[in-house]
Amino acid sequence: MTSYDVLAEVYEWLISDAKSTPPEFAAAFADVTRLLPANARVLDCSCGTGHLAVGLAGLGMQVVATDASAAMVRRTAELSEEFGASVRTVRADWEELPDHFDDATFDMVFCVGNSLHHAVGARGRRAALESMSRLLRRGGRVVLTSRNWELVRARGSRLDIGDRLVRRNGRDAVVVYRWEIAPQWEDEHRIEIAVAQVDASEQVLVRSELLSCWPCRHDDLDVELRRAGLRTESSTFDPEAENYTVVASRI
Numbered sequence: 001m002t003s004y005d006v007l008a009e010v011y012e013w014l015i016s017d018a019k020s021t022p023p024e025f026a027a028a029f030a031d032v033t034r035l036l037p038a039n040a041r042v043l044d045c046s047c048g049t050g051h052l053a054v055g056l057a058g059l060g061m062q063v064v065a066t067d068a069s070a071a072m073v074r075r076t077a078e079l080s081e082e083f084g085a086s087v088r089t090v091r092a093d094w095e096e097l098p099d100h101f102d103d104a105t106f107d108m109v110f111c112v113g114n115s116l117h118h119a120v121g122a123r124g125r126r127a128a129l130e131s132m133s134r135l136l137r138r139g140g141r142v143v144l145t146s147r148n149w150e151l152v153r154a155r156g157s158r159l160d161i162g163d164r165l166v167r168r169n170g171r172d173a174v175v176v177y178r179w180e181i182a183p184q185w186e187d188e189h190r191i192e193i194a195v196a197q198v199d200a201s202e203q204v205l206v207r208s209e210l211l212s213c214w215p216c217r218h219d220d221l222d223v224e225l226r227r228a229g230l231r232t233e234s235s236t237f238d239p240e241a242e243n244y245t246v247v248a249s250r251i
């Protein structure tokens with residue numbers, strides 16, 4: 001079971017430089033947020049440390065942030081307080097979302113940062129997408145980002161050691177990804193992520209977590225979105241690029 005409760009402590013070292021503040025994180029989605037009505041109701045359903053949620057609240061939106069990890073939800077609440085943002089936080093797995101919110105509550109639902117692959121297999125993905133779809137008003141949009149798993153799988157199991165130090169909060173770290181690629185697409189894959197921080201006295205402090213994931217082909221995601229009542233409006237998928245964004249609207 002994927003928890004993120006350990007990585008939550010060091011997650012900022014995993015966020016790219018370009019998105020390392022809440023305003024920058026929200027600005028990365030300006031293409032879709034400009035489609036929203038004033039005072040839009042927005043859900044970030046895998047909020048992580050809350051950078052996107054707090055950034056969207058800073059733009060005047062009514063933001064709810066949810067995540068399966070209690071530690072991540074706590075970090076989001078702390079970041080909201082630090083920025084004086086009004087973000088409602090709830091700890092909830094995707095499948096639990098309909099227990100917390102009425103159907104058609106939101107104008108936009110974000111599930112970004114390569115989160116959906118943590119849903120357990122095609123069944124879990126389907127349940128997650130159905131939850132997100134239910135919570136959207138008709139014409140509302142879901143925004144998903146994904147790794148290009150076609151590329152990831154082609155490279156096979158391997159170790160990726162960061163080739164530069166990442167500096168956050170005045171401290172440097174090296175980030176290491178260890179990929180366990182299963183023989184079949186539908187099998188459980190695993191990623192072990194380690195953040196090795198170097199402190200002022202040159203001690204190395206390592207935080208790591210082994211995460212399970214179930215990859216999905218770009219074309220299959222399109223079919224699964226349709227089954228959940230969502231029509232793909234745009235996709236940035238490029239066979240050569242590492243990540244892509246899909247925007248789909250509630251039919």
Ligand SMILES: C[S@@+](CC[C@H](N)C(=O)[O-])C[C@H]1O[C@@H](n2cnc3c(N)ncnc32)[C@H](O)[C@@H]1O
Pocket residue numbers: 002003004015045046047048049066067068069072092093094095111112113114115118119
């Ligand atoms: C790679 S992080 C991305 C966090 C954030 N969206 C970002 O872009 O920085 C994946 C997030 O998905 C959350 N997550 C994993 N499985 C989940 C589930 N079943 N329901 C809700 N959130 C989940 C994790 O706790 C984690 O915060």
